[in-house]
Amino acid sequence: MDTARRGGTIEILVVKPLRRRRCSACRQGPVPFHVLEAGRPLCLPCADLGHLVFLPRGDTALTRRARAAAPVSAVVIRLNRRRNRWERQGLFVDADALALAERQCLADAAARAARRARDARRREAEDVRVTDVLTAEVLRLFPSCPPARAAAIAAHAAVRGSGRVGRTAAGRALDEGAVTAAVRASVRHGDTAYDALLASGVPRWEARQRIAVEVDGVLAAWRAPKTV
Template sequence: MAGVTGRPKLQQRVFDAAEASLKRSKYLAPVELLAALGWLPDRRAELWRRGRLDALEQALEVDAGKAATAVEYLRSWAEVRQLQPVETRYLAATRDRRPLRFTLDGAEAAELAFRTHWVSPELSEKRLEQLVTRQNKAPDLVVISPEKDWACAECALKSAPGEFLFEEDGRSLCLSCADFGHLVFLPAGNAALSRRAKKESALSAVVMRFNRRRKRSERLGILVGAQALERAENQCLADEDLRARRRERDAERRASQDLVFQAAMAEQIRHLYPGCPADRAAAIAEHAGARGSGRVGRSAAGRALDEQAVRLAVVASVRHLDTPYDELLMSSVPREQARERIRDDIDRVLDGWAG
């Protein structure tokens, strides 16, 4: 099926996603493209990065052929735009830091296509160097805070939910058997302390927990050496006043950036829905784009003012404010049934706003 431009529909989707990524980050990566297309769920991608899957294609919600076609469309688009190809490494978050594979058959041409990032010529040499360094850096080791009871594969001791485990070669190990028993847990919340403690510690690991409500893994903190943590605490005490002043300036700058972003989002809403009242558009933008909210406005597509992301923000507002959706949920109506009941109400409001 061809799109409005005469291109195949998939090709147009790839080009649109590529434009948004280039505008946002000044570079394109095949793995990020697959995520933007909705084919690579975050949790499956995380399993792959932790070495739990043999190849990326096992994490995809489409067949390998379709993914390869999308990556080929990306290459052709990038070459037309005269972007610079940069080969990067993908290493697993395992002790041996083994290279991650993208395809089960491991064909070199396909592997190279997935490893290649496409960089804007506008990117400075220093920024390009930083990008390549970051992409080639081995990922952090990951320790899990599980939701259920579990038993160590080596010592067979049973542990309660929340007690940390390390997954290695498909086995769950307690911290002692994983040789992490001497490390101490530093909860998230103090970025400077965490950064310095990790830098000081010869061995460290990030502690993650899966949030079922948000359907994503969240960082709880890090495991570091006790002496490394002590040194980091002393460093933080030494420059606490300076960092406090920096935090104030950063907060002011972020607040200003949010206002600019929310104004741009409100303008995009009014562009897509000319009949939407200006104060309503501003309210939708403020709600959807609130920093730290996890709402669609804070997603990568939302920050790029992608039309679909903006439409989702508008639909969400109409659903909760202009229909009896919330009342239906409180009356124990299943979510999917409730959404089906108010679908016509949403369409009616959006059609009116669209003029």
């Protein structure tokens, strides 16, 4: 049976298949979930996991508590072809453990809601700070950039969880190259025909070559000292 190590424990892996699969033991199918044993799919009953219930991902506290209370649990994974990686979909746990976890979560729901609200306010304040600092740096490097545009570039680059420049280590350190990359990307998409070229089937590298002079011209104009 396929397993993975999580910290100091071994986790059973249950696959949510992309294609229709049959159990190699009982021949029933298609099965919505299976485990792999010696490379062959087994349905959950044949893998002695049929007594477990599925808990979808999404509620971190419920998942953590159910896992802690369950004598046995199994992690459900599914292949994301676009990203070429396995992603967690939820957990199979004992029904009694899930019921206990639900009661525990219900008992402290108000306290957890208050904590989430505090965390949200803290994140919002941090997002505003990051955006303001990044806006100031854009205007320092490109003093003739319209202030509203600089703010829009910073806000776009600093979206939490986006992986964009404002959330990278270089962006947080206000690295000149990283900030310039964010401004260049904004000009490319907002001031040229780049997106239209891509939509018409032009390869990305060729589209960038076609609009490079135009982008450089806008950047040069924005780098010029601001006139009163």
